[in-house]
Amino acid sequence: MRCGGVAPGRFKVEERIKQALIGIVGEKNYNDSLIDMVSYSYDASEYKHRPSCGVWPEKTEQVSEILKLANEEGIPVIPRGGGTGLTGMAVPLKGGIVLDLNHMNRIKNLSIEDRLVVVEPGVIYDDLVRALDPHGFFFPPDPASSQVCTLGGNVATNAGGVKGAKYGTTRDYVLGLQVVLPDGRIMRTGSQCIKSVSGYDLTKLFVGSEGTLGVVTEIILKINPKTTASTTALATFDDVEDAGRAVSEVMHSGVLPAVLEILGKEAIMAINQNTDLNLPEVDAILLAETDGYTQDETDYQMSIVLDVFKKKNAREVKQAQSEEEAADLWAARKSAYAVLARLKTHQVLEDVTVPMSRIADALKGIQNISKKYNIMIATYGHAGDGNLHPQFVYDGYDEKQVKAKKDASDELFRMAVDLGGTLTGEHGIGMQKARYMCWEHDLVAMDVMRSMKRMLDPRNILNPGKMALDEE
Numbered sequence: 001m002r003c004g005g006v007a008p009g010r011f012k013v014e015e016r017i018k019q020a021l022i023g024i025v026g027e028k029n030y031n032d033s034l035i036d037m038v039s040y041s042y043d044a045s046e047y048k049h050r051p052s053c054g055v056w057p058e059k060t061e062q063v064s065e066i067l068k069l070a071n072e073e074g075i076p077v078i079p080r081g082g083g084t085g086l087t088g089m090a091v092p093l094k095g096g097i098v099l100d101l102n103h104m105n106r107i108k109n110l111s112i113e114d115r116l117v118v119v120e121p122g123v124i125y126d127d128l129v130r131a132l133d134p135h136g137f138f139f140p141p142d143p144a145s146s147q148v149c150t151l152g153g154n155v156a157t158n159a160g161g162v163k164g165a166k167y168g169t170t171r172d173y174v175l176g177l178q179v180v181l182p183d184g185r186i187m188r189t190g191s192q193c194i195k196s197v198s199g200y201d202l203t204k205l206f207v208g209s210e211g212t213l214g215v216v217t218e219i220i221l222k223i224n225p226k227t228t229a230s231t232t233a234l235a236t237f238d239d240v241e242d243a244g245r246a247v248s249e250v251m252h253s254g255v256l257p258a259v260l261e262i263l264g265k266e267a268i269m270a271i272n273q274n275t276d277l278n279l280p281e282v283d284a285i286l287l288a289e290t291d292g293y294t295q296d297e298t299d300y301q302m303s304i305v306l307d308v309f310k311k312k313n314a315r316e317v318k319q320a321q322s323e324e325e326a327a328d329l330w331a332a333r334k335s336a337y338a339v340l341a342r343l344k345t346h347q348v349l350e351d352v353t354v355p356m357s358r359i360a361d362a363l364k365g366i367q368n369i370s371k372k373y374n375i376m377i378a379t380y381g382h383a384g385d386g387n388l389h390p391q392f393v394y395d396g397y398d399e400k401q402v403k404a405k406k407d408a409s410d411e412l413f414r415m416a417v418d419l420g421g422t423l424t425g426e427h428g429i430g431m432q433k434a435r436y437m438c439w440e441h442d443l444v445a446m447d448v449m450r451s452m453k454r455m456l457d458p459r460n461i462l463n464p465g466k467m468a469l470d471e472e
């Protein structure tokens with residue numbers, strides 16, 4: 001059994017298939033123009049491959065008809081939301097039909113009484129936030145791409161964000177789904193109940209399945225009441241390992257911050273070079289936010305967090321004195337990806353995740369890998385749930401640096417797995433990490449995953465070439 005890697009392939013749309021697709025979605029919702037196929041050939045990763053055509057279904061029955069046709073003809077189908085994935089998940093590696101779900105973007109039901117919403121997959125994350133806000137509710141996963149990513153994409157990738165340590169990821173909020181299977185059958189999973197243990201948990205099987213098992217056409221999401229008070233603070237450290245130890249200790253100190261983010265030295269320097277935020281130039285900064293319903297409560301929680309920071313050798317701890325000051329700190333954190341991406345011709349953002357007790361080891365390990373391969377790895381991320389974002393910044397036109405990047409990535413993922421961690425906390429496997437899958441999952445687990453894929457998709461039409469599922 002091999003671990004990953006797939007041969008590229010291509011499907012060309014024959015006229016009769018084109019006409020059949022137009023018959024299902026209508027002429028205005030079919031597209032095979034070169035310019036649009038180039039747009040569908042990439043996502044936010046480094047991978048590219050052109051599809052043959054794109055369709056915009058408007059209802060579940062159309063998705064079902066498209067999959068029935070594709071299954072009979074053996075044509076690859078690639079579901080697509082916002083195309084913001086970072087690991088090549090929505091790249092049509094074997095060509096075929098891009099199933100663009102952006103036209104299915106209705107919020108079908110918002111029930112505060114039942115604490116849930118029923119949405120179509122093309123709803124943009126921030127549009128849901130705006131719909132919930134007047135009711136005093138929110139949907140917590142909060143990926144940084146929230147302005148453009150879709151809820152269907154969030155479900156298919158199990159998206160998370162800065163509040164993961166306290167509020168969890170998308171998986172924790174999906175109560176039920178409507179899914180179209182690769183042969184066109186339409187299935188409902190889960191229920192509108194907050195609790196259910198009825199049957200196998202098919203809902204969770206589809207969350208994080210990266211469009212390889214079925215197309216999500218309706219989602220039932222649990223929603224949370226918004227908190228009304230928060231406290232934000234910053235701590236600086238001369239040694240990134242001390243910052244890592246501080247994070248581990250906060251997480252068993254009895255309080256659970258809503259946010260606990262880390263910014264490493266390279267990220268701090270890049271932010272200072274590109275903004276006027278003037279962050280202290282230290283080895284690491286921790287940013288924390290506590291939330292609740294009264295200011296006293298959140299200040300009390302923060303006092304415990306700050307005591308831990310001091311005990312772990314923080315050089316300076318500083319509580320934000322105003323909303324503007326807090327907003328500046330979050331602006332600094334949010335700018336990290338973009339300012340680092342400007343430094344060199346190429347960048348790749350990783351998202352290895354380790355157990356809470358191993359964060360200091362992981363941070364030190366990343367520094368060592370960076371030195372060993374002489375490549376810039378700027379680390380920041382959601383330290384509160386062990387999810388680190390080492391961002392490789394390099395010159396992709398220099399062969400030596402490309403090789404160093406590859407070798408350093410291999411070592412990074414080996415280290416994460418050896419620390420008891422995982423290849424990905426939120427960005428998924430896609431194409432980028434397929435070759436590492438059997439480092440984390442044993443051969444029996446890989447065999448079970450591949451058997452499930454074969455059972456639901458025997459002709460391998462749905463998003464083929466991802467997650468190392470195609471290998472024997």
Ligand SMILES: Cc1cc2nc3c(=O)[nH]c(=O)nc-3n(C[C@H](O)[C@H](O)[C@H](O)COP(=O)(O)OP(=O)(O)OC[C@H]3O[C@@H](n4cnc5c(N)ncnc54)[C@H](O)[C@@H]3O)c2cc1C
Binds near residue numbers: 082148463
């Ligand atoms: C600047 C930036 C910041 C980011 N920050 C975060 C972050 O904080 N947290 C995080 O988790 N991710 C983050 N991401 C990654 C990305 O935004 C998420 O993975 C997001 O969930 C992808 O949603 P999308 O709609 O863009 O999906 P796409 O990229 O279009 O697709 C992603 C995968 O989902 C599948 N898919 C899409 N819709 C469906 C559907 N209806 N049914 C079945 N399969 C489907 C696709 O086939 C593909 O495999 C970030 C990306 C960028 C560029």
